[in-house]
Amino acid sequence: AQSVTQPDIHITVSEGASLELRCNYSYGATPYLFWYVQSPGQGLQLLLKYFSGDTLVQGIKGFEAEFKRSQSSFNLRKPSVHWSDAAEYFCAVPNQAGTALIFGKGTTLSVSS
Amino acid sequence: NAGVMQNPRHLVRRRGQEARLRCSPMKGHSHVYWYRQLPEEGLKFMVYLQKENIIDESGMPKERFSAEFPKEGPSILRIQQVVRGDSAAYFCASSRPSGAGNTGELFFGEGSRLTVL
Numbered sequence: 001a002q003s004v005t006q007p008d009i010h011i012t013v014s015e016g017a018s019l020e021l022r023c024n025y026s027y028g029a030t031p032y033l034f035w036y037v038q039s040p041g042q043g044l045q046l047l048l049k050y051f052s053g054d055t056l057v058q059g060i061k062g063f064e065a066e067f068k069r070s071q072s073s074f075n076l077r078k079p080s081v082h083w084s085d086a087a088e089y090f091c092a093v094p095n096q097a098g099t100a101l102i103f104g105k106g107t108t109l110s111v112s113s
Numbered sequence: 114n115a116g117v118m119q120n121p122r123h124l125v126r127r128r129g130q131e132a133r134l135r136c137s138p139m140k141g142h143s144h145v146y147w148y149r150q151l152p153e154e155g156l157k158f159m160v161y162l163q164k165e166n167i168i169d170e171s172g173m174p175k176e177r178f179s180a181e182f183p184k185e186g187p188s189i190l191r192i193q194q195v196v197r198g199d200s201a202a203y204f205c206a207s208s209r210p211s212g213a214g215n216t217g218e219l220f221f222g223e224g225s226r227l228t229v230l
Contacts, residue, residue: 009153036221043117043204043221044156090155099169100146101219105155 002027004091006104013081014112021076021107023065023091033074034092034101035065044090050074061085086111115140117207118187119222127230132192132199134225138207145188146219147180150202162188195229202226 003026013019025031032051036044048059055067065076074091088108092101118137126132138145144163148156161169162182173180177195182188192199203226206219 041223043223044206044219045221046218049218095158097169097171099161100158100172102158103148103156105153 002031002093002096002102004093004102004104006089006091006107008107009105010108010110012110012112015083016080019076019078019081019085019109021089021091021109023074023076023104024072025074025091025093026072027093028096030069031074031093033065033067035059035063035074035076036090036092036103037061038088038090038106040087047076047089081109081111083111083113085109117205117220117222119203119205119225121225122223123226123228125228125230126195128196129194132195132227132229134190134192134203134205134227135187136190136205136207136222137187138205139220141209142207142220143210144208145182146206146208147188147190148204148206150204150224156204159190192227195227197229200227200229 005024007022034049035047037047038044047063048057050057050067058064063078065074067074088106090106091104095102120135146161147159150156158172160173160180165184177193179191202224204221204224206221208219
């Protein structure tokens with residue numbers, strides 16, 4: 001069955017430092033993969049998505065993610081973190097029926113000054 | 114230019130009462146999804162609806178929970194005889210007719226936070 005694992009519950013990064021959030025998936029075929037961000041008290045916003053083609057995808061707010069089939073991973077990266085990036089980040093894949101997205105448990109990012 | 118609208122944003126109910134959460138999808142969207150979010154558990158899919166049809170309710174509890182998306186008006190998630198364990202944030206999302214699996218472009222509302230006393 002499809003599933004998503006985000007190994008890190010909470011990460012703290014200094015402002016200006018680089019960031020990598022991990023996501024591992026289990027999927028029966030070539031997956032569609034997504035990263036969403038949730039600010040406190042808000043809904044989720046799509047950061048980026050991978051369907052096919054180039055394994056390095058660019059998203060909004062300076063984020064990118066790389067699909068690595070051999071590692072079943074889709075890690076999210078940003079070269080230089082800003083204080084406004086503090087939020088919760090979710091990785092997602094479609095369920096088996098293709099009727100909804102399955103989300104990981106999320107990684108909370110804190111940014112220190 | 115309204116996004117997904119959910120109301121109420123906050124709802125307090127006593128055990129045994131009913132909770133009704135409403136969701137108006139984005140303009141042009143005919144697919145609605147309900148998710149429940151509990152602390153440290155992420156978002157759990159509950160139900161996927163199109164106008165007048167429930168497409169996938171595999172994540173809905175078997176009892177007390179129901180959802181509808183009528184031809185006219187918002188989608189409604191209804192919880193009867195609420196218990197303390199129902200306290201959570203409930204998020205609605207909508208998508209274009211191609212659906213979640215094809216595009217992943219789910220647009221989320223800001224959620225309804227239910228507290229059961």
